[in-house]
Amino acid sequence: MTVQVTTVLGPVPVDQLGRVDAHAHLFLRSPILPGEEFQDGDAMTGEVAEVARSGIETVVDLTPIGLGRRPARTARLSRDTGVQVVLATGVHRAAHYPAGHWLYEVDDDTLLDCLVTDLTTGIDERDWQGPRPLPSEVRAGIVKLGASYHHLQPAERRWFRVGAAAGTRCGVPVAVHTEIGTSAHEVLDELEQLGVAPSAVMLAHLDRNPDPGLHVELAARGAFLGYDTIGRTKYHPDAVVLDLIGAVAAAGHAGQILLGTDVGRRGMLRAYGGGPGMAVLGRTFVPRLRAAYGDALVATVLQENPQRLFTGSGAAQP
Numbered sequence: 001m002t003v004q005v006t007t008v009l010g011p012v013p014v015d016q017l018g019r020v021d022a023h024a025h026l027f028l029r030s031p032i033l034p035g036e037e038f039q040d041g042d043a044m045t046g047e048v049a050e051v052a053r054s055g056i057e058t059v060v061d062l063t064p065i066g067l068g069r070r071p072a073r074t075a076r077l078s079r080d081t082g083v084q085v086v087l088a089t090g091v092h093r094a095a096h097y098p099a100g101h102w103l104y105e106v107d108d109d110t111l112l113d114c115l116v117t118d119l120t121t122g123i124d125e126r127d128w129q130g131p132r133p134l135p136s137e138v139r140a141g142i143v144k145l146g147a148s149y150h151h152l153q154p155a156e157r158r159w160f161r162v163g164a165a166a167g168t169r170c171g172v173p174v175a176v177h178t179e180i181g182t183s184a185h186e187v188l189d190e191l192e193q194l195g196v197a198p199s200a201v202m203l204a205h206l207d208r209n210p211d212p213g214l215h216v217e218l219a220a221r222g223a224f225l226g227y228d229t230i231g232r233t234k235y236h237p238d239a240v241v242l243d244l245i246g247a248v249a250a251a252g253h254a255g256q257i258l259l260g261t262d263v264g265r266r267g268m269l270r271a272y273g274g275g276p277g278m279a280v281l282g283r284t285f286v287p288r289l290r291a292a293y294g295d296a297l298v299a300t301v302l303q304e305n306p307q308r309l310f311t312g313s314g315a316a317q318p
């Protein structure tokens with residue numbers, strides 16, 4: 001049976017994902033990014049139309065619960081642009097949720113029910129912020145979790161338990177925000193103890209800590225390395241990511257690299273008058289990647305690896 005990936009327009013055979021931006025955000029708002037929220041459907045449709053023109057065919061939106069997900073509007077955007085979109089459920093690192101947020105108080109079973117509902121019935125149209133659930137017809141296809149800088153907070157550990165349970169029950173991969181690429185081994189240890197194999201885990205933001213030796217270790221455990229600061233010149237030039245890919249590939253682990261744009265602020269979107277914009281991956285980075293390492297490596301990281309992430313999670317569904 002072919003593994004199916006749940007997109008906002010329904011299940012898609014994993015080999016039809018095409019070229020994938022494995023870490024993006026189409027709608028986002030967070031109290032730690034005041035003034036940087038983006039919630040406008042028409043603006044984002046324009047942005048994603050550019051992504052389509054840049055040659056990217058699928059976008060994995062890693063926005064978790066309570067940070068501005070708009071499932072029905074995302075489905076319309078996908079229909080209008082032709083770009084396939086996978087949405088997430090799960091809980092981000094604690095910094096994104098102010099003290100007193102219900103996520104700190106809720107019991108494990110209730111939270112698991114929220115995640116499983118998002119994955120199997122439909123994402124709550126009110127993003128679990130309303131007085132009662134309002135399931136959309138749009139299901140999530142991946143679990144997103146978050147870890148703090150060099151440690152896991154007690155609340156994050158609990159959300160890991162629930163997220164891992166949802167991921168294994170529903171056969172979907174787990175993406176984890178690492179803060180500046182730290183605690184990656186600890187994240188894999190924690191998830192492994194909870195029954196999630198490293199081959200079903202994407203470690204986001206690893207390129208914030210561009211340490212090839214560490215990345216080779218993580219890849220050797222079977223984890224996927226999320227390089228998702230493409231175009232984020234304030235962190236480092238793209239040349240750093242290009243060199244990192246070369247080093248990890250030379251060590252035999254090109255098959256574990258995933259690329260993303262992770263545009264998480266209004267000011268980074270072309271549609272809102274900023275930059276570099278979500279199309280930076282296809283338009284600027286991929287040509288450099290191809291020039292440096294050739295077509296086969298581009299196909300590996302943009303097409304084959306996302307397929308393997310979803311296959312590694314055993315997401316076989318009827």
Ligand SMILES: [Zn+2]
Pocket residue numbers: 023024025062262264
């Ligand atoms: Zn992100």
